[in-house]
Amino acid sequence: MIKLLPILLAVGYGLVMYRLSVWRTKKELDERSTELADPSLRQYCDQLAAALEIDRVRVFIYEIDPVNGLAAPDGRIFITRGFYRKFKQGEVSGAEMASVIAHELGHVALGHTRRRMIDFSGQNAMRATLGMILSRFIPGIGVWIANALTTLVAARMSRGDEYEADAYAAALLTKAGIGIGPQKTLFEKLEALTQSRGGAMPAWLMSHPKTTERIAALEALEHKWQA
Template identity: 75%
Template sequence: MLKFAPILLAIVYGLVMYRFSAWRTARTLDEQSTELADPELKKLIDQMAGALELPRIRVHIYEIDPVNGLAASDGRIFITRGFYRKYANGEVSKEELASVIAHELGHVALGHSRRRMIDFSGQNALRTALAMVLSRFLPGIGVWIANTLTTLLAARLSRGDEYEADEYAAALLTKAGIGTAPQKTLFTKLEALTSGRAGVMPAWLMSHPKTDERIKAIEKLENKWGIA
């Protein structure tokens, strides 16, 4: 029994760190966010709420600079201040920002945000636990294998989630009368905002699918639904 103690400790450590990360993330969002009050965006958000038969959809501004949208594990939707600033400066349209909100709603509705953390603390805990286990059987290369497996698994799961959230958003935007065009134009803009990083990293190591692949997936849905 004692020989399995390090493995059990590694598993417990991973679970504790995952829980701590969830608590820390929720607290950070509470402390650094305020509810969105933009009247133009609110009209589009209300359209999506109506399409979902919900009384309202609460969207918050997360006070950080990176351009991103987030879905918390408790179901809250966040747009970063950096992303909102792009909209305020006219670099992103209100419809395009609405498509981000629809995408994040997809993560919530499909259960993605409950399976993975907004930050990577949970992933790091898993990597540490796996490294401890593998190092007992494969000294010297156990840590490398753990890092590789964790990165590949996280990337693959994340890409699958992104495609599913894109499809959910496309359906919601269509039903709300906003349409799928803002999704596709935003994908192209985000490619530029990330400084061409998608063209450097191998697709199988990316947490998000490539821009052209996401656009093609949306166009397949349009053809399937008979949208011109």
């Protein structure tokens, strides 16, 4: 039992962190978001809703500057104020914004968002457990190795989710009459749009597949559907 105690503590820590993360995420989004009211973007949302055979697709503006879209654990879809600003400035088209919304709808429909929150607790438990074990054999750098390993695992899982959400969005955009073109043109702009002033790529983009690979995957889908 004594030998199992560190593992049980690590798992318990992961579960507590999961609960805290869900609560903090919901609280942050509730306090810093408002429902999207832009008529031109609402029109695209209505097209997506019709394709999904539902009454409406609710999208919210999250009041932060980084360019991003996200799906909350409760299924709500968000685009950041920074992303919406790019649309208003003409750097991103309405159809390209629709492709972001469709992608996030894919994360919800495929269960990625809820699973990621659960995975987060597992990763914390694995990080803590590996850190404890490796530190006994490699003092000083055991924790660093544990962090690196869990980060690699999380990034690989995230990239797989992105490909799946891309494919879902491509099918939805096609059914809605918007097409895959805006999805591909947005990918071509994505790195420039998300580049920080300091020149570093944001962490969330590093966990995504390469832009060229995402476009190639979409083009493979197009060929498959046209065959």
